[in-house]
Amino acid sequence: MTIQLGANQYGKAETRLVHVTRGAEAHEIVDLNVSTALSGDLADTHLTGDNAKVLPTDTQKNTVFAFAKEHGVGEIEDFGLKLARHFVGTQEPIHRARVTIEQYGWERIDVDSSPAPHSFQRTGRETRTAMVTVDNSATTDGERAWVVSGLKDLVVLNTTDSEFWGYPKDRYTTLPETHDRVLATAVNAQWRHVDADSDWGKSYDAVRKHLTEAFATTYSLSLQQTLYAMGERVLQHCPEIAEVRLSLPNKHHFVVDMEPFGLRNDNEVFFAADRPYGLIEGTVVQDTAPEPGLAW
Template identity: 55%
Template sequence: MPILGHTQYGKAEVRVVRIHRDTDPHVISDHNVSVALSGDYADTHLTGDNTRVLTTDAVKNTINAFAKEAGDAARTPEAFGLALARHFTGVPQVSRVRVGIETFPWRRLEHAGAPHPHAFARDGGHVRTTTVTRAGDGAEWVTSGVAGLVVLKTTDSEFHSFYTDRYTTLAETTNRVMATEVTAQWWHAEHPADWDTAHATAITAMTSAFAGHHSLALQQTLYEMGTQVLATGPGIGEIRFSLPNKHHFLVDLAPFGLKNPGEVFHADDRPYGLIEGTVRRDDAPAPGPAFDPGQAW
């Protein structure tokens, strides 16, 4: 006889833009929020009894209302996610809530040589990510992150002395272009006093490590980036990376009578190497279910 396994439901990708007009200059918080609820919902699956089901439309409405009601908490995705998670675990049949937020950065436009207080442009450089998980007993786990952060270095990267078999054709190199699109998630063993500052500090640490590290492999650079993020303070217990190789292949210009000493490249989007890994503080407590190592990235 079939047995019902783990289930969850909720509302995905609720786009909510909050303009904070209580300060001058104004501030924009642009969030894409997804909420998943787990708990005692067997009846709706097995018999169609929806008595315990909080509608996904109500979940959407709550997100929109909390953009106003949460006040300053809506300014940062971590604080906004915590406010939502604490609300939804107040629903009696909910035993666990997972709130995922993508936050899209905006930058101020300039006018007359100075940042304008009320005019903005979307900054397409990367997306800030947050996941808040809260259990019914009040235990909370917060992860911050980044996606779509493309970085490249024109030198100081090597790749050689690797294992070979009869299918290996890749040439060794002591000087290559190394580029990747960083997806990273870091778990806060302790909540920082300022989420924005903590996020900016982590980004600066990982990009500085990428820039300054002489790399013998992207794997080695991943570890160095993680090490530098953990060195920013004891509050971050663990960081995970997913780093695709953004391959740049040297173009053969010989047919045109031209030399190409590492100047003209073809940027190829697929297939690509995918390097993933975790760097963890050795004295950090267990991160809990929000950072299950078996979860997809």
């Protein structure tokens, strides 16, 4: 039997970065959670404990902070590309760097109907995400970069135009068929860009718009059908996107039985259950889209 080291990586997880741009008239704030992961010629540290090729994870954390100061943040995809290219460009043993970023939203507090210049409150919107990978290993033809943008916990709900029926039934099935139900989910989406050069902010706004519009306008016979419609609409309207991955937890809303109270519930009062929940996941991809060459 032969035992050998398999795929491996290491890095600094969840570096919390808040960057304030102090303009003369008003301040701007960016709130990020940044994780880095490096891989390459790192067998020695695993097999012998030799750390000569291991850039400390603390150094990776410090690099995140220093780059925010020296370069600013801007769009999170650009910030991730700068970091990833720095790690593979300055550390010879490192062949691949992956930077994953979450961005939390803030908005200005209004004072007497005017936005305060330096006071903010966290928004209730979704979390914006980005995952950037830069690879310059010997197996690639120069540098290759993949950018995956995304969002998490975008909560949406339709009060009607959703059905669920026609499914298999066995001795354990108790769920009644329905031809009019509440459909709700917290959208978790990632989308891979065709290349690593895009107007990231404009693209994000467009993808978000098409995801929510598809959810709102699809008469749904299943959450799977809605998932496909959402991904399909993004690819139809955003040629810069090669692939969309969606994870949609079904946030169940059950009609409350009000007959014991002598009342009729005409789909007006629901119990919102948080668990257990159905989890619907899928990928929608352009048939002509270039392959990433590397797992997301």
